[in-house]
Amino acid sequence: VVEGVAVMAGAISRLDETIGGVRPVDADWLDRAAARLDRLTKPRHSLGRLEWIATHLCAIQETLAPRSRRRRIVVFAGDHGVAEEGVSAYPSVVTAQMVGNFLRGGAAINVLAREAGADVCVVDVGVASPIDSTGGAAAFLSRRVRAGTQNMACDAAMSIDEMTLAINAGIDVADAAAVDGVALLACGDMGIGNTTAASAMTAALVGVPASGVIGRGTGIDDAALERKREVVARALRVNRPAGDPLEVLRTVGGLEIAAMTGAYLSAARHRIAIVGDGFIATAAVLVASALRPAVLDYWFPGHQSSEPGHRVQLAHLGRPPLLDLDMRLGEGTGAALAMQVIGAAAAVMNGMTTFDAAGVAGRQDRSGLADSR
């Protein structure tokens, strides 16, 4: 891990510093939070995974009164040179058009973020086509590194400098979130062709055959699926990134995935809870956690996408998803729904009363479980 960083030396000193700032959460806080939960007016452990979320949120924030607001979803947008291979059902121009849609508030992420009480920020790290940035329904930040990546089936997707610029954009966005008092941060993606990149990354980082992580993305037909398989195999053959996480990101990743990687690491450094999304976002979690495993202490796996590679990623990371609703849209939509579940867990910790305070009798047996009274 550290070797990969060292190789790229000076150019990535901000990343280095960010990685160094990520600390594991303190297990004492997990215990204190769990003890508090056991005094609340409910059978012990009866809120299941909400209790798991609540204890981890407490440990992240080092408090027994965790916040779940402010909530923010940052959608990173970038194009993929590999789209020219015909691996998507949609043309590349849709990336810019959808960014416009985000800014005018008509996309799924706008709607679901509003339901979750989250603000939306869109960051262009490499959209190929011109963006109509009128709208104002979401904040817009231009950190455009280049007009999409190189076609990874022919060459490395990015140079080191390009990757670094994209990573730094993500770091800056999470730094700003910390200043703004964000408690829950999600990263979403927009980029035609990005399931192809995420497939190659997942195969390389998890060490599984590419065939097991390739799906239909936006809904490609059988011929395109076959092309996608061949293209991913070619990209891995051409680039041979082996297992070095930054080399994988650079050669077969994407600008928006690089930015997400930076954002996750920076969020963890600032003790901001990260709400995971789907296949693309989790590819960035694979990189971030390979660089610094402690980043996972800050990560809540938002949902299980129906893209098959996402299941492989989550199994590799060893954490079951909060939601499983057969979604495969990206944009941060799964994370937006999961924010509501995490918000509920925080509310339980803050809003419920104890058995003592409520005058409610505890268990009548003494069956080896700790009593709540």
Added chain:
Amino acid sequence: VVEGVAVMAGAISRLDETIGGVRPVDADWLDRAAARLDRLTKPRHSLGRLEWIATHLCAIQETLAPRSRRRRIVVFAGDHGVAEEGVSAYPSVVTAQMVGNFLRGGAAINVLAREAGADVCVVDVGVASPIDSTGGAAAFLSRRVRAGTQNMACDAAMSIDEMTLAINAGIDVADAAAVDGVALLACGDMGIGNTTAASAMTAALVGVPASGVIGRGTGIDDAALERKREVVARALRVNRPAGDPLEVLRTVGGLEIAAMTGAYLSAARHRIAIVGDGFIATAAVLVASALRPAVLDYWFPGHQSSEPGHRVQLAHLGRPPLLDLDMRLGEGTGAALAMQVIGAAAAVMNGMTTFDAAGVAGRQDRSGLADSR
């Protein structure tokens, strides 16, 4: 089905009328809603089960602009004579104490309802101990039929008249919800001993051995679990309710479960979407849907409880849950979380723009899928 109703004739005429008013939803509305979803700016079907929810909500409300508000959670509380057999980890007095807790706003359901933007109403249909009704954090309605059911291990839990009064309380509550413009209605339960009743009901209504539907409820030890098994077997032997749904409800059910049954049927009659909860609430769905299968058109299975019998119920009803978070608290807590998911689905339908309106390009292939442009 109709025979069971006829047997009890006059006494249950309100139930009869309510059942008769439940109509299946119109499949045309499902199709129209699905067609609308396919024009929104997202890959086709990419919002997975949110799309399923959205189409069904449209069909329930007969509109393409479905409402998810007002939202209401009604917690029906009642005691169980069978608690005297030592089948719960908590004494019966906890039912009344927890009702007090609901009214003062300190329970999980208060907190989770607030997160979901739902109001809470507590209905006493048969709490055995005195209730301190000061508080005001939730509406409180007293429709107390009697001080808990009879011990079903010795006798029928209720008389026909008692069951009818409880069912009518539920019907009235859903009638009032219709007047108040409620779009999503959930029923929660509070009643020490009620997983024992729900286990007996589930075994009888699904036609499975009781051993497969009995769990630890609030967290009983092995000795109590063994007692619970024996008690359920005894209750079924003493009462022999066979498969008649109202006889099952009357002999091995509970006052709060009878009220929920009435509320579900009345909600469906008023075309109010029903948000399902856990093991107890789904026992009422088993009765309601046995009386009128069309009630299921209005029912969204909120979550999968970790109580083993709930899985059996959901499999029998043939509908997968929206959430699976290992919860087993009751009170409507699973439904409260699910309301947020359903709200998100409604928001998608109302808030997203179409490909045409957004100027976003559609699919570039013509691979047999209907195009959105």
